[in-house]
Amino acid sequence: xxxxxxxxxxYGKRKILSDISIRLPHGEFLAILGSNGAGKSTLIKLMSGxxxxxxGKILLDGADINSFGAYRLSRMRAVLEQECELSFDYKVSExxxxxxxxxxxxxxxxxxxxxxxxxxxxxxxxxxxxxxGEKRRVQLARALCQMGRNHKxxxxxxxxxxxxxxxxxxxxxxxxxxxxxxxGAAVAAVxxxxxxxxxxxxxxxVLKNGKLSAYGSVSEVFSKDVFETxxxxxxxxxxxxxxxxxxxxxxRG
Amino acid sequence: xxxxxxxxxxxxxxxxxxxNRRFAMHDDAHKLTGLCTALSIVAIFLFLAxxxxxxGGGDVGWRQIFDFLSLEEIDGTSRLIxxxxxxxxxxxxxxxxxxxxxxxxxxxxxxxxxxxxxxxTGVSSGAALGAVVAVAFFSTLWTMQLFALLGGLAxxxxxxxxxxxxxxxSVLSTLLxxxxxxxxxxxxxxxxxxxxxxxxLRGFVFWMLGxxxxxxxxxxxxxxxxxxxxxxxxxxxxxSLNLMLLGRDQAFHSGVNASKVxxxxxxxxxxxxxxxxAICGIIGFVGLVVPHILRLLIGPDNKKLLPLSAAxxxxxxxxxDVVARTFSxxxxxxxxxxxxxxxxxxxxxxxxxxxxxxx
Numbered sequence: 001x002x003x004x005x006x007x008x009x010x011y012g013k014r015k016i017l018s019d020i021s022i023r024l025p026h027g028e029f030l031a032i033l034g035s036n037g038a039g040k041s042t043l044i045k046l047m048s049g050x051x052x053x054x055x056g057k058i059l060l061d062g063a064d065i066n067s068f069g070a071y072r073l074s075r076m077r078a079v080l081e082q083e084c085e086l087s088f089d090y091k092v093s094e095x096x097x098x099x100x101x102x103x104x105x106x107x108x109x110x111x112x113x114x115x116x117x118x119x120x121x122x123x124x125x126x127x128x129x130x131x132x133g134e135k136r137r138v139q140l141a142r143a144l145c146q147m148g149r150n151h152k153x154x155x156x157x158x159x160x161x162x163x164x165x166x167x168x169x170x171x172x173x174x175x176x177x178x179x180x181x182x183x184g185a186a187v188a189a190v191x192x193x194x195x196x197x198x199x200x201x202x203x204x205x206v207l208k209n210g211k212l213s214a215y216g217s218v219s220e221v222f223s224k225d226v227f228e229t230x231x232x233x234x235x236x237x238x239x240x241x242x243x244x245x246x247x248x249x250x251x252r253g
Numbered sequence: 254x255x256x257x258x259x260x261x262x263x264x265x266x267x268x269x270x271x272x273n274r275r276f277a278m279h280d281d282a283h284k285l286t287g288l289c290t291a292l293s294i295v296a297i298f299l300f301l302a303x304x305x306x307x308x309g310g311g312d313v314g315w316r317q318i319f320d321f322l323s324l325e326e327i328d329g330t331s332r333l334i335x336x337x338x339x340x341x342x343x344x345x346x347x348x349x350x351x352x353x354x355x356x357x358x359x360x361x362x363x364x365x366x367x368x369x370x371x372x373x374t375g376v377s378s379g380a381a382l383g384a385v386v387a388v389a390f391f392s393t394l395w396t397m398q399l400f401a402l403l404g405g406l407a408x409x410x411x412x413x414x415x416x417x418x419x420x421x422x423s424v425l426s427t428l429l430x431x432x433x434x435x436x437x438x439x440x441x442x443x444x445x446x447x448x449x450x451x452x453x454l455r456g457f458v459f460w461m462l463g464x465x466x467x468x469x470x471x472x473x474x475x476x477x478x479x480x481x482x483x484x485x486x487x488x489x490x491x492x493s494l495n496l497m498l499l500g501r502d503q504a505f506h507s508g509v510n511a512s513k514v515x516x517x518x519x520x521x522x523x524x525x526x527x528x529x530x531a532i533c534g535i536i537g538f539v540g541l542v543v544p545h546i547l548r549l550l551i552g553p554d555n556k557k558l559l560p561l562s563a564a565x566x567x568x569x570x571x572x573x574d575v576v577a578r579t580f581s582x583x584x585x586x587x588x589x590x591x592x593x594x595x596x597x598x599x600x601x602x603x604x605x606x607x608x609x610x611x612x
């Protein structure tokens with residue numbers, strides 16, 4: 001479980017996040033929404049132990065996350081960062097195998113994770129020759145591999161897992177994350193599409209100017225008012241055969 | 254529907270088996286290529302080492318070299334030529350080539366930049382400046398090594414500071430900063446050479462284009478004391494360097510203490526380069542071209558790339574030295590001229606035929 005207690009963070013004098021309190025138990029999927037620059041990626045960096053908060057505490061399984069070393073942390077949680085560029089010609093399988101730092105390579109798990117992101121026959125392909133969306137899926141497979149075969153008690157942080165993916169692959173990526181949650185992992189994902197959050201997450205946290213403007217279950221948060229405040233634009237909530245969906249009407253002229 | 258038809262034609266177990274077998278064969282072929290490349294490099298290295306020992310002035314050829322290596326009696330003059338001239342020269346070439354290639358491969362992974370190299374990032378010229386200052390004011394072997402190390406570290410610190418824009422390492426800024434530091438250090442080295450003492454233009458050529466002419470056993474041993482532990486440190490971090498290619502943040506997420514790896518590899522690469530520059534001057538292109546060539550042949554995995562880069566760098570420098578001495582035995586061409594002359598066209602050729610690995 002990961003718990004943020006009144007966390008604040010600044011880059012120099014610029015305040016990025018203030019007074020954030022979130023509790024994410026294992027088995028739960030948290031979607032983090034908000035407009036560009038709201039502090040979502042910084043929140044993921046804090047939750048994953050990359051940054052230290054200026055104020056407040058972040059507890060991973062009851063202990064201060066910054067008290068763990070890099071290797072110990074890597075056995076407890078995996079992170080998909082926004083950036084996924086590589087300068088050298090690694091094969092797809094070699095990129096995914098980087099997940100096994102400090103241990104033996106489980107080739108069966110590599111195949112399984114690649115298959116979860118629909119990249120079954122990509123093992124021998126050169127990573128740098130892939131499209132942006134394919135690279136993203138390879139990195140997601142690497143993060144899933146780092147979680148190991150038993151997800152129970154581990155945490156998965158995903159910064160925009162669906163960025164650059166077509167609708168089918170977005171759903172596949174989200175389904176893989178949901179599967180990790182259902183098998184006992186705590187999952188936190190930064191998303192830009194509220195509908196993806198509604199379809200897969202258990203809870204939604206909405207950030208606005210570095211503050212938590214809404215936080216709760218999907219049914220509590222998924223509303224016109226919350227999204228209009230968060231994104232500063234008009235929003236409509238409609239009923240669909242798959243539940244409520246949000247629509248952001250085009251801005252004319 | 255299309256998927257369904259495909260599944261009907263190739264049941265899951267069968268298609269999975271075929272795919273696995275194809276990849277197993279692909280992996281085996283890849284491992285065989287890697288093994289052949291490694292064995293070829295070792296064979297080339299051994300052949301070149303023998304060629305280097307048998308090349309040069311005096312009546313010492315293959316026969317005397319084999320007698321010497323098989324611990325048989327040879328005449329005093331031949332023994333002297335081998336132990337005091339050719340062997341130190343060979344050892345200096347091996348040490349310098351291996352160190353520069355290893356430093357280049359390490360820096361490329363660390364900077365995530367295929368163009369990073371001790372000479373591009375300003376380490377070599379900073380070290381040369383340090384060594385020249387030491388020669389001008391102190392003139393002992395240890396002060397020269399120390400000043401070369403300080404010069405190299407100062408140069409890489411300046412380049413890293415300028416190359417880091419808004420908290421992120423910028424490839425372009427790093428390269429431009431390297432060019433600026435190189436030019437600045439070269440200007441000061443030139444000023445010292447012309448105004449302090451030593452042999453003016455000759456000295457400048459030694460420091461800026463490199464030479465194995467002045468290497469003595471004492472210098473080589475001093476450089477070994479710095480280069481061997483630094484090389485071991487870089488080898489030991491090969492798995493971490495693979496992850497550093499994903500970026501410092503992602504390397505941390507994957508279990509690497511990124512700041513520690515960054516610090517150790519930067520200092521080790523700078524120390525190795527500085528130690529080499531202090532005894533041989535600046536020998537450009539080795540750290541850039543050798544890891545590149547090998548990466549195209551065996552892939553970017555640092556666990557294989559780093560040791561083979563060391564062997565490849567040593568081979569390139571031995572070969573360059575043999576060529577340099579073939580032109581003139583009494584006054585060899587600066588070795589840096591030869592490394593660039595050999596390295597650049599070969600590098601261009603390999604880049605054109607990059608399909609080697611893009612299967």
